[in-house]
Structures are given as C-alpha cells and as structure tokens.
Amino acid sequence: MNNTIFLLAQNTENFWRKLPGQGLVIWVVIGLLLGIALLFAFTQVPSNLRRWIIVGFTFLAGLPYVLAYLWPKPIGADLQNDVPRNLSEQIGFTINQAIDPVGKITNVLQAFLLGVGIFSLVRVHITKVRRKSENWGFSTVLLVCFALMTTVGFMDWRQRKFMDDNGLLNEPSNWGFFQYANDLMFEGMYQQMDSAMFSMIAFFILSAAYRAFRIRSVEATVMMASALILMLNLMGALTYAWGTGIESLVVQTGNPFFMNFKLNVMADWLRSTMQIPAIRAIDFGVFLGALAMGLRLWLGLEKGGVSS
C-alpha cells in the first residue's frame, strides 16, 4: 500500500514539474522563449531600475527556503508521499515542491559562473599574449595547457560515455591514446603539482615554529603547553608507552587518580572542555553575523554589490 502511494506521489505532476509525454516539449519551448524574452527585456531596463530587479530575484530565490521553515505543517507530515487535505496544507506542499527547482536553478547558475570564470581567464590571457605584456610567456603556457587538458579530457569523457557500453575502458589494458594522455596530464602532472604546492606549507610551519613561536607571555605559555599535549597525543607510540607507564603506576600505588595524567585523557579533556566550547562560542557569533548578513542580502538592505 505504501509503495502504491509512493509511486503515485512520484508520478504526480505538479506546478514545478511536468512529466514526459504530457506536453513537456511545449513547456520547455515556452520556458526557453520566456527566458530569451526576459534576457532581452533585462538589457533594455534603465540602469536605475536594475537594482530592483536584482533585489526582487534575490528575494524570490530565498522565499521558498524561508517559507518552508515557517509555514505550518502537520506534525509528522511526509511531504513527499502525503496528499494535502486543505488549502493551508496545499500551500505548504507547493512551497516544499518549489525547493527542488529553485535549488536546481542555483546549481545551474553556479555552474554557469564556472563558465564565466573560464571565459574571463582565457580573455585576460589572450589579451596579454596579443599585447606581449609582462610575463606573457606564462600566459601562453596557461592557454596551451588549458586547450590540451580540455581537448584530451573531453575526448576521454566522450569515448567513455558514448563508445564504451561495457566499461572496458575502466581497465588500463584497454586504454587508447586519449586515456593515456588524460592520465598523464591529470594524474601524472596536475594532481602531483597540486600535492607539491600544498606540501610546501610544511616548510613554513617548521620555520615559523623555530623563529616565531616564542613564549613571551602567560597566554603564550598556556597555549604552548596545550599545543604540546595535543601534539604529543598524536604520537601513538608515545601515548601508548606513557599510558602503559601510568597504568603500572596505578597498579603499584592503587590510586586511580593517576589515570588522569594519561596523554589521551589530558588531550580529550583539553578538547572537550576547552577547545570545543571555545569553537562553539566563536561559531555562535559567526552564525549570528551570517544570519544578520543573510537577512540584509535577502531583503535588499545591503548596499554593496547590488548598487555598485
């Protein structure tokens, strides 16, 4: 019975979702035409009104998320499978259904931003190469690598997606030119350079530990003592040896109080009693600020970005 209700719910068309074979193509065409018309209309809007369009869309995009939290719904409601009983519930269901398309639109927009970023990057570097500006050689390297990686990556994806129904290309023995080239460029070069860049931090940390971490105040001493306990606790061999020593001491003296001096016990105490409450307090402040900023952005009160 539950399965039937579930399947019915899944196949039910709603305002936000049209199923294949029910005029879906017409809706897609209408949506596309509307989109083009809207884009054209936006280009014609006077600049003093553009702010209000941005504010309006920001408000509309945030509205379903806010309403989904605030709109009353029956206790224990299953918004995917239940059927609304009255207008209030119907509105709640529609708001809930709106979250998916709004979320998908923001996903598309975010992906679109990646495209805009790539376009901007390529344009800047092509201009640099054309004008032979300072370090234009690096720009040439970037553009050549970009073109090679894109071509090889796309061809590899195309062959895996459309010409390899049985997944033969998952086995390196079946690889062709594009699989080897992609592996060399992505795994062999890009990924290794990524790791190498990050590993350089180790040198800075060691240098900073030697030159900059100075005990000049009580606060610095407390911080260093805490850091030392936490660092020592990361060393399993030491923790184990220290813990075994403490356990023998407890057996010899019969006093379990010494167990508090095991490294992992001290580190746990530091984490749960000092570190976590401090982080929680900082998070609390940060999220209050984020909430205030979110409200200002959503209601169009934030001047920067929108007006500039």
Place this chain on the structure above:
Amino acid sequence: MTFWDKMQKVDRRILYVILVVFVCTGLFIPVKIPVEPDPSSKDFYATVMAIPEGSTVLVQTDWTNSTRGESMGHFENLMRLLMSQKLKFVFYSAADPVAPQVARTVITRINAERKAEGLYVYQVGKDYLDLGYFANAEATNTNMGTDLRQAWANRTSKVPEGGEVDIFKTDVLKDIRKIGDCKMMVVVTASASIDIAIQRLANKVPITAMVTGVTGPGVLPFYQSGQVKGIAIGLKGVYDTEYLMANGINISNGDERPKVTWAKTSSVDKVAEGKTFARGNQYYGTLHVALVLLILAVILGNVGMFMSRRATRKGGE
C-alpha cells in the same frame, strides 16, 4: 656572537633540508605502532560496522590531492571498509569539480587491490554509483534532504550488463525513496562542506565524517552534540581506522587482552577481508618524526631566545 645567537640566525634552508631528510626517511620505514584510537574514531568505526550488509551509504567526497596525505588515506579506508562489509554506496562531490575524478582513481586502485587478493570487485551501476559533481553544496544538500528522488531525477548510470539506466532502477538506489532510507552519509572533506551537510541533513540521515587535521576541530562541536556520529580526524584518524580494522573493539585473541578496549560498546568485529594497514601505517611513523622536529624547533627556538637575551643582559652589566 655566541652559539645561541648563531642558532637564532640559522639559515632557514638548513631547517628545510633537515625536514626533507627526516620526513622522507620515515616514509620508507612503515612501522605498526600500537595506539589508543580517539573516541571519535572508535565511534566512526563502530557506526560503519553496525550497518547491515547490502545497505546503501552516501559518500560525499570533497577532497583533492592537495590534502592527499590525510584525505586519500581516509577515502581508501572508507572504500575498504564499505567493500569488506558488502555495502553499496553512491559517491558525489558538492565542493570541488576535480574531486569525483580523484575518487574514481582511488576506487579503481582499491578494486585492483581486491582483484589481486581474489576478492569481489565492485562494479559501477551494481554495487556503487558515480554521480559526479554538484555545483552548489547548499542547494544540493537541501534538495537531497527535501526529496532525494527529485534532487537526483533523470540521472543515469552505466550498468555491468551494458547500456545506461535511471539510477533509481539500479540495485544501489532501487529501495531508496528518501535520504533517511540510506543507512549513513559519510563526508570525506578538507573544507567546510561538512558544516553545510550537517546543517541541512543531520536530522535526516546519520552523518559521519573523515576530515583533515585542520578541519577536525571545527567538526568536534557537532560530534559532541551527537549531530555527527563519528569522525576520523587527520592522519591519526587514518591510522586509528586501520588499527581498528585490524583489531576491532573489545576483541581478544585467545588469552591476550583486547588491543582496543572501549566501555561504550560490547564488541565490534575486525574486518573480515582485505587489506587493513595501508597508507596510514606508511605515513604514521613520518608524522611522529615531523612532530618531534616541530617540538624540538619550538624548544630550541625559545631556549635560544632566552640564552641570547641573558647573554645580552650580562654584556650590558
């Protein structure tokens, strides 16, 4: 100029050479070091091991090779754990476009390892699904929590029989109607994507995490509050997981006392098949060396500062 003054002005390249020599040497000497796993690691292991065979787990993999020292070990351990427990899984990324490809490479390697050991090889479309990259973590996680079938609607996957089918018709997701039907969500990350997942999904599916040492402290408040069921943190977390996979919890070998004891649970088995000690074991010795170097650097730097100051004061008198 006194000895301590010279030490204060030591060329940083000498420090770099010492670091390279000691750290690289450690990499070639993997040693099985006895440890007391962190409670959060034990919770992580116990939570995974409690999932019934054949269940589906969500894996949000948001790491790339920049943090592979920690995250790759985490992801490999997770794959070994899920495969040894015969769990199905879906993986995707909500933070980095490169992350899915990095995960694919690891899965291919773990599958090759299992093939060499004569174990079952996981197949895409049957045992796991690869959903790729979602561009916006906030919207993606919210949509997954609101309606998983809508959030992943119209996605297809290759299947071992050939061709592509809707992901909800595959063995992995055919019984999943909402996110709560998945037994667990694991977030492997080096960033704040874990925070977003917790904020949007913690009340809908049990969440566990495998994070870097830098990200770890930020997740601990969620672990303490019970919103995250278990966390493996940093390289210690990688080694903890491997140690737990090899030894279980409260499991004794004959007359020996258990290598890992825990009052919170009765007993949790060690993994039944496949490799246990791997990347964590290879790197853990190096972590010891690096930490000793770091502690020595701090001590020497401070002793040098005090001695140098004392010498200056004496010279002034």
